[in-house]
Amino acid sequence: MLIRDAKLSDAAGIARVNVDTWYSTYEGILPEQQLALVTAPDRLRYAREVISAPNKGMVVAETENGKLVGFAAFGPERVGNLPYKGELYVIYVLKPFQRKGIGSKLMAAVRNRLHEAGINTLMVWTLHDNPYQRFYQSLGGAIVYTRTLEIEGFKTLERAYGWWDTLKMFGEEQYRNQML
Numbered sequence: 001m002l003i004r005d006a007k008l009s010d011a012a013g014i015a016r017v018n019v020d021t022w023y024s025t026y027e028g029i030l031p032e033q034q035l036a037l038v039t040a041p042d043r044l045r046y047a048r049e050v051i052s053a054p055n056k057g058m059v060v061a062e063t064e065n066g067k068l069v070g071f072a073a074f075g076p077e078r079v080g081n082l083p084y085k086g087e088l089y090v091i092y093v094l095k096p097f098q099r100k101g102i103g104s105k106l107m108a109a110v111r112n113r114l115h116e117a118g119i120n121t122l123m124v125w126t127l128h129d130n131p132y133q134r135f136y137q138s139l140g141g142a143i144v145y146t147r148t149l150e151i152e153g154f155k156t157l158e159r160a161y162g163w164w165d166t167l168k169m170f171g172e173e174q175y176r177n178q179m180l
């Protein structure tokens with residue numbers, strides 16, 4: 001599995017991973033109309049915007065056959081007045097590839113990219129009902145905020161996980177192994 005920076009030509013593959021994983025994660029949890037708010041054209045635009053932005057980034061996980069199976073997007077914290085400087089905007093790994101360590105490798109790459117930019121604090125917003133929060137907890141993230149968002153008539157409760165020192169996200173030995 002190769003973890004690398006995303007290129008503009010990856011945007012369509014990233015959008016596919018995003019939409020597939022959104023449905024496999026939230027089908028049966030969110031109402032149908034809310035699920036349908038995430039679409040391939042919208043995610044394609046989003047991927048292109050983040051990849052092109054000078055202060056944001058995306059990393060992808062690619063199989064030996066060149067198939068994109070996961071990605072993570074990151075950049076400056078977006079609320080603006082919180083003490084965390086970096087934000088993980090989104091991380092998705094296709095369901096058949098989950099629990100193989102790919103998400104952790106993407107997180108290590110995000111942490112390393114931000115570290116190179118002088119940023120060692122990180123947070124991520126996740127839906128309150130997200131069934132994968134153990135992932136953030138396993139990396140030492142703690143719940144630091146909650147908020148309610150209203151998007152197109154749907155009230156959504158969100159939680160933020162935070163890392164005050166991302167260099168402690170993995171044990172030292174793991175950190176050395178994951179300098180990607």
Ligand SMILES: CC(C)(COP(=O)(O)OP(=O)(O)OC[C@H]1O[C@@H](n2cnc3c(N)ncnc32)[C@H](O)[C@@H]1OP(=O)(O)O)[C@@H](O)C(=O)NCCC(=O)NCCS
Nearest residue numbers: 025090091092093098099100101102103104132134135138
């Ligand atoms: C969350 C996600 C990115 C994790 O990626 P992954 O490749 O499956 O994660 P890893 O294999 O690196 O898991 C690392 C550790 O996190 C924990 N973990 C991950 N998924 C878990 C789950 N479903 N249940 C419990 N613990 C979990 C485990 O401790 C795991 O270590 P282990 O497998 O040795 O027990 C991936 O499952 C995903 O895309 N989920 C759906 C989308 C999503 O919820 N994204 C995050 C919100 S924006």
